[in-house]
Amino acid sequence: MSIDTFHSQIAGILTEAIALRHELHDHPEIALNEWETRKRIRSFLGDEFRYLEPLMETDLIAEWPGRDESECIALRADMDALPTDDESFQYGAMHACGHDGHMAILAAAARLLADNRIVPQRTVRFVFQPGEEVAGAGRELAALGAYRGARSAYALHGWPGLPLGSVALKEGAYFGASHHFRALFRGRGGHGAYPEKGLNPLPPAARALLMLQKLHDEVFESRGEVVNACALNGGSASNVIPDEARLLGTVRYLEPERGESLEESIRDIFADSVKDTSIELELDYEKTYDLPVMNNPSRCDIVRRAAKGRGDSGGQDNDIRRITVIEEETVERGSEDFAFALAKVPGCLFKLGLGEGMPPLHSTGFDFPDEALAPGILMMSRLALGEDEG
Ligand SMILES: [Zn+2]
């Protein structure tokens, strides 16, 4: 089967893909609890795939053998929903990041290969990954070998604000790495009129905040990095010294090797802020997503060619088999744990346009549009065939 006949096959699988997307949407499960989700995808795929032993319990990794079994092409979809406090949502969770759409797209692309008995150039590995949100489980999954033996790895993320069905990408750094800091300043409370009897944790917390802001101004100016204190809590009355103060914030950067030096500067700032005081400092410094998404230029090119299609499209721009490619110049400072796959295997994370009027990701109004499934399936099928991999 040639790459272009895929398009005619998509209509057949689309109804099933839409149904799967709705089923997944109606049964959201948060990070590392994707049991039902896993079962549903497994039953959608059927028994013809080769399934790998789960690496992290709720992951599902299926392989479709190709002519060359010595290396594979890995395609990834994330599985988890976001926790929500809103009681109108079932299960305390909702698919506000569109991972239901990612799964339906990848599962349908896999079924296209199986249903049409296609033998691709190389084995295709379909990686359904748990815990992308908060848990950053992509790191562990990659460390446990989910991408072992892969020559390329691809993933897509649905993106509100881009034209429906378009593809957007950028070579090199595309999504930022992040750290989070949570500092607790422990003093001793007391009457505000007698500061000598208490130990006020607020001045050191305020000192730290100002020094962090100064660091931010420097690194933002020179490298576009972010050091952002986002919460400062402590005390509630004008005449009471509080026992504690808390300062929380986040760090974003785009060069992998910058993480260590930013962490060092921030740790120094906190140490300095309590120097010569008796305030106790507890600093929780978290680095779950400490790698930026780095897209490989040659794999970006493969994604571009997949969007274009080949052969009988006749080069006409209005051909529906052609997908518009948007070359992005700005970097997202949000993090994506596909970064850990891309640190092991050359690949590309690209965006799939969900339409200009769509509410933003992680908002309660967000719902992955079914109209974006077909172009997503087309992209993943073409990447699975691997005709441009060389
Ligand atoms: Zn998200």
Ligand SMILES: [Zn+2]
């Ligand atoms: Zn997401």
